[in-house]
Amino acid sequence: MKKLFSIFFIALFAFASAQDNDSKETANRFFYELTFKPKKDSAKLEKVLTALDIVKDRSVYRDYTVIGQDSIMKVQIEAMQKSGVFKDLSKTIRMPKFSEKIVKQYPEMKVQYIERIASGFIPMSISYTENIKFDWKISNEKEKIGPYNTQKATADFGGRKWTAWFTTDLPFQDGPYKFSGLPGLIVKVEDDGKNYSWVLQGNKKVQNWEELSYAEKISGMSSKVTDMPREKFEKAFNDFKKDPFASARPMMTQEIMSRTIPGMDGTIGDMMKKQEKMYKDFFNANDNPIELTAPSVDKKKK
Template sequence: MKSLKKLLILPVLMFGTMVFAQTASNRFFYELTFKPKKDSAKIEKVMTTLDITKDKSLYRDFTWVAQDSIMKVQVEAMQKSGIFKDMSKSMTMPKFAYKVEKVYPDMKVILEEGLQNGMTPMKLGYVDNTKFNWNITSEKVKIGTYNTQKATTEFGGRKWNAWFTSDLPFQDGPYKFNGLPGLIVKIEDDGGNYSWELKGNKKVDNFEELSYIEKISPGGTSKRVEVSRDKFESTIADFKKDPFATIRPMLKPEMMSQKLPGSDVSIGEMVKKQEKMLKDFYDANDNPIELPVVKEKKKK
């Protein structure tokens, strides 16, 4: 999942790049239209991608990856000059901070997100064992260039309508959705909160799972720690309430007063700015794809 922990380490992007194995993927571009606030009529859009390789698929917000070449130029300029530059001024922030991986052939679904654990960025994930119970209808419609068929299901506390095509023989789709006899071309909930529609695709010969920023960031190449879903959700919820909770005790006054290389900005000022950016990011969306499960209280 795409993690906003990168905001916390931009000043230390002075490390050398590493070489990673590459493979080929079929990349499908899905435009996601969504309602970030459940009590608002405001609608937002973001481009997301589903990369399908022979072993698995990877779904994510495409915003970071789309800026890889721009970030690479800026980071290499910082490395060469030794002078810090606030890259947040030239970057577009992603709307979502998670990734969804589906491992073939068993379609093991793993959702991953990043967070800070003290001074160490980490990747946290859980396995979702949901099996979609699809009702395939006789309704057919053409969406773009694809002949599609409608299917319905219930998932995450919402009712979903999906249109899939057997022209693309992948039993996959955006986010966690999978299990239909063809790629999902469009899927939306009946409340108009989330809607994905396939807008294009291409072959990526040099596909890499990590974006450029992830590859050069501390913790960006670390292994994912898998926990139970309950543990994941409670940990991420605590992180969103106070993203700097675990790192704040380590930020000593003498460190906070230091200036960044070649800049008049202090570490303290940068941390304050990044803390606000993280809080604003998480506060911007209170309408999750999967609604929280209301747990019944045990009777005494």
């Protein structure tokens, strides 16, 4: 029974990627509100809170949704394990808007872009690594954004033109998503079409910081991240998005698919169909990527 709980929990929360970290550190956590246009042909905007955690040798950027619900998830999952009764967590837990995790290694600022896919029902992390050199043009224009005195900089990246406002009051040459390389923390950054706009909302110190969330720990997430060329990564991830259960389906016999779990509406087969719909709804919700082109394409244009 516990194995079945684990299977469906993994299926439900396999969006958030992870890289194991046994040591406990103190992190500077910066909260950015991301306002974005999920559909390129729509005027509708959505918002989500994201987090940039900066520790001694790296930073980690991701959607804050799953991290922010850690304590709720822990209570819900432990109650399920104790009672032996399955509960559909989709009714109480919000899903993230973005599944990627981005790790920047200090001081070289190599960028590792990580996603999770599944091998059967086992989650695995895949990634690609880039050396991104932003060609920032720093202007003399200054602006007060919240409590911060900021200065303007512009750059082309991923097929879009970006404007960033950074502050030397926070001595981190970093920012949300892949952005970095300015002489201070990026307080705001947006593209000229306002498809994506990050604005710093606040920060705090996180004692005993751990990179893995509770959800990632109990899903049996391996500490290994398989790094590959970007083209190979994109093919693997696109294949997963088209058919999330492709590698798991051969394992599911008719007898297994017809089973029920206490507390679950319908059969395991019904649950798989529901999870597959959740995956596809998640991936189809955004057809307006942050990067329209890969860095190699940008270089050819210059």
